[in-house]
Amino acid sequence: MIRSVKAFAPATVANVSCGFDILGFAIDAMGDTVELIRKDEPGLRVVSIEGDGGKLPLEAKKNTCAVAIQAMLDELDEQVGMDIYLTKGLPLGSGMGSSAASAVAALEAANCLLGRPFEKKNLLPFAIEAEKVACGAAHADNVAPSLLGGFVLIRDYHPLDVIKLPVPNGLYCTLLHPHYELNTADSRSVLRDKIPMKHSTIQSGNVAGLIAGLYEGDFELISRSLRDVIAEPYRAVLLPGFYEVREALKTAGALGMGISGSGPTLFALSKGKDTAQAIASAAKEVYSSIGLGVDVYFSEINTKGAYLIEEK
Numbered sequence: 001m002i003r004s005v006k007a008f009a010p011a012t013v014a015n016v017s018c019g020f021d022i023l024g025f026a027i028d029a030m031g032d033t034v035e036l037i038r039k040d041e042p043g044l045r046v047v048s049i050e051g052d053g054g055k056l057p058l059e060a061k062k063n064t065c066a067v068a069i070q071a072m073l074d075e076l077d078e079q080v081g082m083d084i085y086l087t088k089g090l091p092l093g094s095g096m097g098s099s100a101a102s103a104v105a106a107l108e109a110a111n112c113l114l115g116r117p118f119e120k121k122n123l124l125p126f127a128i129e130a131e132k133v134a135c136g137a138a139h140a141d142n143v144a145p146s147l148l149g150g151f152v153l154i155r156d157y158h159p160l161d162v163i164k165l166p167v168p169n170g171l172y173c174t175l176l177h178p179h180y181e182l183n184t185a186d187s188r189s190v191l192r193d194k195i196p197m198k199h200s201t202i203q204s205g206n207v208a209g210l211i212a213g214l215y216e217g218d219f220e221l222i223s224r225s226l227r228d229v230i231a232e233p234y235r236a237v238l239l240p241g242f243y244e245v246r247e248a249l250k251t252a253g254a255l256g257m258g259i260s261g262s263g264p265t266l267f268a269l270s271k272g273k274d275t276a277q278a279i280a281s282a283a284k285e286v287y288s289s290i291g292l293g294v295d296v297y298f299s300e301i302n303t304k305g306a307y308l309i310e311e312k
């Protein structure tokens with residue numbers, strides 16, 4: 001019987017500009033790691049969390065690792081005991097899918113510990129339960145790419161219909177994480193309930209264009225489609241320097257850019273590593289000119305998603 005397992009789940013960029021709540025992709029640069037050790041008595045216990053500066057809850061009902069595993073055990077109607085050790089590789093409230101990476105790494109590990117009762121994609125509903133607890137919304141555009149890797153479309157939530165999209169060769173992502181936190185719940189609170197018909201038309205055209213661009217490997221089409229008229233205009237006011245950074249990234253050769261998830265991290269897509277690096281330098285200059293520190297990462301798109309590191 002497997003006694004202990006360790007799994008990793010990558011950071012993610014949700015929305016990808018035009019795909020509010022329905023598109024996301026995974027990146028290689030960083031992620032969360034979860035180790036599980038089987039206990040003799042039933043019950044989930046979050047034993048330790050590293051890398052969170054003491055900010056995250058150890059309480060099982062509030063930690064996304066435990067919430068996700070509990071949802072899985074409820075579905076199986078099993079009472080297995082596990083000790084959970086979480087290592088955060090992702091900054092909190094950053095817009096890089098931090099709560100999602102914890103939940104997904106925990107599910108990948110728990111599924112292995114239990115002898116793989118679920119196919120990978122069938123772990124998604126449990127991860128969505130955990131997102132509800134962390135940010136008040138059952139959105140899947142972080143958990144789905146973190147689990148499956150690559151670009152993922154959530155065509156529908158009821159019932160869940162998730163489609164993995166192709167990743168063109170040579171597509172790079174640059175992430176710009178300015179030094180402040182923005183909670184997903186706060187960033188959702190500025191959005192509007194209703195959108196004008198003309199915005200719906202523009203947004204649908206861009207989502208369709210982005211998906212066609214990914215299938216065709218057409219970088220120009222991807223570039224034209226990276227536009228968001230639904231969330232970005234309202235969220236940009238929460239993001240100092242947003243429009244200046246956008247101009248600088250365009251000049252540096254970005255195919256397009258946008259808010260990563262609910263921000264404050266911004267993402268840019270580019271063709272090739274050199275442009276990704278040039279984008280990073282351009283962004284640092286802008287942030288420095290407005291007195292904000294920024295961490296910069298660039299990475300290929302992660303196509304593998306969550307994976308097992310070891311089992312004993």
Ligand SMILES: Nc1ncnc2c1ncn2[C@@H]1O[C@H](COP(=O)(O)OP(=O)(O)OP(=O)(O)O)[C@@H](O)[C@H]1O
Nearest residue numbers: 063064092093094095096097098099102134261262
């Ligand atoms: N393992 C965890 N358990 C409980 N809460 C977590 C966990 N990891 C992160 N969180 C919290 O979840 C909340 C929601 O956001 P999260 O950090 O996922 O947003 P984010 O990283 O900004 O990403 P995004 O905007 O892409 O969802 C934050 O307050 C964060 O501190």
Ligand SMILES: N[C@@H](CCO)C(=O)O
Nearest residue numbers: 014021139184261262
């Ligand atoms: N689609 C979600 C992602 C949050 O990470 C939002 O934009 O609020």
